[in-house]
Amino acid sequence: MIKNYIKIAWRNLLKNKLSGIITTGGLAIGLTACTLILFYVAHERSYDRFHADSDRMYTVEAQVNMGGDTIYMNAMNATVGALTENASPAVASSLRLKDEYKPVILTNTQQPGVRFSEKDFSYADANFFNFFSFKLLKGSKTEALAKPYSLVLSQDMAKKYFGNQNPIGESISVRKDSTYLFTVTGVMENTPSNSSIHPDFVASLSSMPTMNDYKRDFDSEVFRLGAFPTYLKLNNASDVKMVEKTMQELSTQGNADATDVYSLNLLTDKHLNGRDASNTRYISIFPLIAVLILILALVNYLSLSTARASLRSKEIGVRKVNGASRKSVAFQFYIESTLYVLLAFVVSVALSVVLKPWFFGILGIEIDAAFFLNPTFLGILAGLLVFTILVTGFYPALVMSAFNPVENLRSSRVSKMGGVRLRKVCTTVQFVIAIALLVSGIIIHQQLDFVRGVDTGLNRSDVVMLPLQKTMGTNSTPFRNEIEKLSQITNTAVTQYPIYKGYNMFFVSSEQMPDAIGLPIFAVDDDFFQTLDVNWELKPEDEHYYSKSDQVVINEAAISKFKLGSNPIGESLLFGNSKREIIGVVKDFHFENLDAPINALALFVNSKTQATTDILGKSGGCLFVRFQPDSDVSQLLSQMEAIYTQYDSATPFEYQFLDDAFDAMFRSEERLSQVFNLFIILAMLIAGLGLFALATFSAQQRVKELGVRKVLGASVIQLTTLLSFDFLKLIFLAILIASPLAWYFMHLWLQDFNYKTTIHWWVFLGAGTGAMALAILTVSFQAIKAALANPVKSLRTE
Incomplete structure (x- = not known):
């Protein structure tokens, strides 16, 4: 039976190629957009969760009050971690991790003439590889950073400095205030893209007390702020308050007048809740866009599928007269929806793979290709597929299975249950979403132009900055x-x-x-x-x-x-x-x-x-x-x-234009603008395709009416206006609904800016005019085609 249903669905798809392509194509475009955004959001929310004990890892932070200003600091004195670990049995282990603020010059001693300026150079305690779950490919976890002037390289850096030879035991010179010689003791796997800690070089922190730049960082043993980001791993996540109380007590022991407030923050929250998380500023907006695009695609599919299903009323009538139950008819339509959704889903996955580098290039991030096969993400995709099948199949199955077979077989017209009202609602919803996105995109672009034009008190034009080491x-x-x-x-x-x-x-x-x-x-x-x-x-x-x-x-x-x-x-x-x-x-x-x-x-x-x-x-x-x-x-x-x-x-030549440095502050807004531009195009495309298919369906339904009107003297313009007017009324209603919604959400978004543009009335007029123009172009093509048809053919064909 299922095989027979699949055959029927496939034949219907081939019989109505244009409708099938528009239906599955629109759904595929929506699913592609949704998949890419879900991929991005799932990746951003997965940061640092690959560590075995991620639910028990915390960063130490201090809230400092300075003359009424609250400042948050995450760098502690060299002894804070050890003091807390010794004072609280709830702490399993502690770790200090210090990044170099400026690039350092590294040289393979075998090739002294070749130097590189490296940014991701860090110092860590000897338990670095036991504390975190970074994989050490060569070397010992316990010994790699145990001795001063030991150095672990990432895979890429090992290849960069030593090619295919084994780097263990080789030397790398590090030039800072002086030149220091480090011995390579390990090679680690490249850090995943969803890690907030991503060093290419991890040096033993025990080297620092003998380095001129860092000697003073080890002078004090008092619990206070300092130069070292500090991590704690607790025995139980429920012990956070106890450990925070211990830290507060240690702080006042070192200084009775200390007013700093110490707290623990989950490592897994660091990326999304960090105070410099520009890439994730819109982590809550992108899922909303994904939902809107998915709704638009589903509404488009639902509208077209009900229109297509209503033409099959006699087929359903014959099946019911021959004994088909309502359940079997509903099941047939679910099978058909499943086939169409699977086709759209396969296309969307292929498009997602192709467009992934370009999309993430817009966002300015890199995501490991392996994350596409992450079990969590695959589970999200499976859920999206099931949800789409259930939603797309429900209404057609419900409507068609309820058809009265007697009425269907004796009526020469399409059943009243064809969903005319539903299609009108669907068209309106589609254009509400498309117009709201269009208005939002225009306002975001205006805001970017506005802040770029703010008088900053500096002349940024024609200035280049040369950082010197x-x-x-x-x-x-x-x-x-x-x-x-x-x-x-x-x-x-x-x-x-x-x-x-x-x-x-x-x-x-x-x-x-x-x-x-x-x-x-x-x-x-x-x-x-x-x-x-x-x-x-x-x-x-x-x-x-x-x-x-x-x-x-x-x-x-x-x-x-x-x-x-x-x-x-x-x-x-x-x-x-x-x-x-x-x-x-x-x-x-x-x-x-x-x-x-x-x-x-x-x-x-x-x-x-x-x-x-x-x-x-x-x-x-x-x-x-x-x-x-x-x-x-x-x-x-x-x-x-x-x-x-x-x-x-010794140091590579670097430069940056002052204008570019200023624009970089709005990189997240620029990315949002580009993403909105992309999804505005997709929304308009899906809405336009749906409108085109519905206009075609409407023209087919009214072909005899148009023939009669033409025989009685109606002009092409009159017939085109007749067919277009119903759709334009829906677009006008969509403009009335979308405009206040877009104004409200954009008004809220602008409140985050110190300098903000004004939302002008002509933005809504322009967006509405654009939507109307799209609708007129889309509908008029089919309307003119139907109006120009030979009325003799229209009237003599059943």
């Missing part, structure tokens, strides 16, 4: 001089960090604000203001103000934050034990994310010579280079790279 050393001055000699260069400036990439933080007080407040600090040279067009509110009277080390320049926001006078020149701020006199005020400019108001800022200004020597040469910093607007940028970059390699061959 300490490897530049004493060559920093001749390097800068050579850059300035290039004909296209107008100005250069030095800062300790690239703009939008970080700053130092001091705890500062004033006479009016005796409690220390965290204050961002920029170390710059005196050319900084001219190069970036930073305007003065109160300019220093002394032209050589930068010659004194006990002076400071602040911005306007710092005046109100420290309750200074309207003219604070001559007043002082206390930086720890060092008092600095305010000698100038600059107008506010954005130096961090636009999501928050401009923060207070202090500028330590050095002379050009001193900044070039001390900042660029000794500690590494950033050289800002302003070039002429009509410059050949690619040629200029090549010239700068050639100069760079003359003075620093």
Whole structure:
């Protein structure tokens, strides 16, 4: 019987090719979109769950109150983990993991002329591979990081530095403040894409006390904040409160006046709930889009399948007269729906595999191909398949199995149970979703354009940032001089960090604000203001103000934050034990994310010579280079790279345009905009295909009516209008429903922005006009075709 039902379904599909292609194609497109989003969401929610004890792994965090500002810190003193483990029996083990903040220069000692700048270099305790579930392919879990200056490489790095030879026992030199020699003691499997910890190099943390840069991090044994992200593995997840209480007690033992609040956060929550999780900002929006696209595809399928099924009323009547039960008829339609859904599902999986790299390229993430075969994700896909089969088969089976066989066989017209009202509802729902997505996409694009056009107080155009490492050393001055000699260069400036990439933080007080407040600090040279067009509110009277080390320049926001006078020149701020006199005020400019108001800022200004020597040469910093607007940028970059390699061959040449650094802050919004553009196209495509098929069905149903009207003198325009009007009424209703819904959700979304655009009325008019145009083009094609048909053929054919 099932075989017979499948044959009937297949024959019907081949008999009505256009309807079948549109029905299964629309469903396949919707399932593809849904599959890709589910793949992304499942991956983002699976972070760190591959660790065997992930439900008992926690990161230590401290909540610090500084002058009314709450700051969250995740770096602890070197002894915090061990002290907590010893004090609380609920703690099974602890681990310190320290990442290098800046790239380090690594060299295979067998090839001293080949150097690489590496970013993912970390130090970890000896129990790293017992604490986490990272696979060690070569070496011993317990011994790999037991000794100082031991180093474990990832698979990719082992191949990069040693090719196909066994790296165990080989040496790699690491250049920092000095050059250190590490011995390779292990090779680990490349970390999965769903890991929040992803080092390419894991060095023994016991090496750090003998390294110049880190000696001071081990000076204190008091429980307090420090330089080491610390992880705890508890015996039972229910012991969190007990361990937090222990940490609080340890904190006050070391300092009776300590007010920091320590807490434990699940490692598996780190990725989604982190305070810098730009990739997951819209983890709740994407599933909503997936649901909307799936609803749209299912509604489209339901509308077309009921239209197709209503043409088979006589077939069902014959089956019932011959003894078929309602149950068997319903089962037949479920089998047909299952066949169509399986075809659509196979197509959607194939499309998902093909489109996966492109889709995740838009999102700016990489996901292991193996995750596509992850049991959890396969279970989600199976659930989606079953759900789709149940939903798509339910209504056609319910309607067709209820047909009255006597009425079906004696009636020359289509049964009243063909679902006309349902198809109208389905068409309206489809365009409500499509129009709402279109309006949302336009507003998101407007918001992006708006924030990019915000006056940030800096001139970002035609500026390139060159981050320099300490490897530049004493060559920093001749390097800068050579850059300035290039004909296209107008100005250069030095800062300790690239703009939008970080700053130092001091705890500062004033006479009016005796409690220390965290204050961002920029170390710059005196050319900084001219190069970036930073305007003065109160300019220093002394032209050589930068010659004194006990002076400071602040911005306007710092005046109100420290309750200074309207003219604070001559007043002082206390930086720890060092008092600095305010000698100038600059107008506010954005130096961090636009999501928050401009923060207070202090500028330590050095002379050009001193900044070039001390900042660029000794500690590494950033050289800002302003070039002429009509410059050949690619040629200029090549010239700068050639100069760079003359003075620093140890570190690769890197650069970033200041405009690009600013745009990077809106990367998540840009991704959302691109995803919306993609799904707007899909929504319009599915809705358009459904409307096209329904228009074809409507024209076929009314072919004799059109023939009669044409014989009686109706024009092509009148017949086209007659067929189109019913559909256009539904689109107009969809516009009325979608517009307030889209306004409401976009209004809520815009509340997250400090700078936000205005939602204009013409956005809704434009989206509605676009939907109407799509509907007119789609319906008119079939309407004109039906109106131009020969009425003689229409009237004489049954």
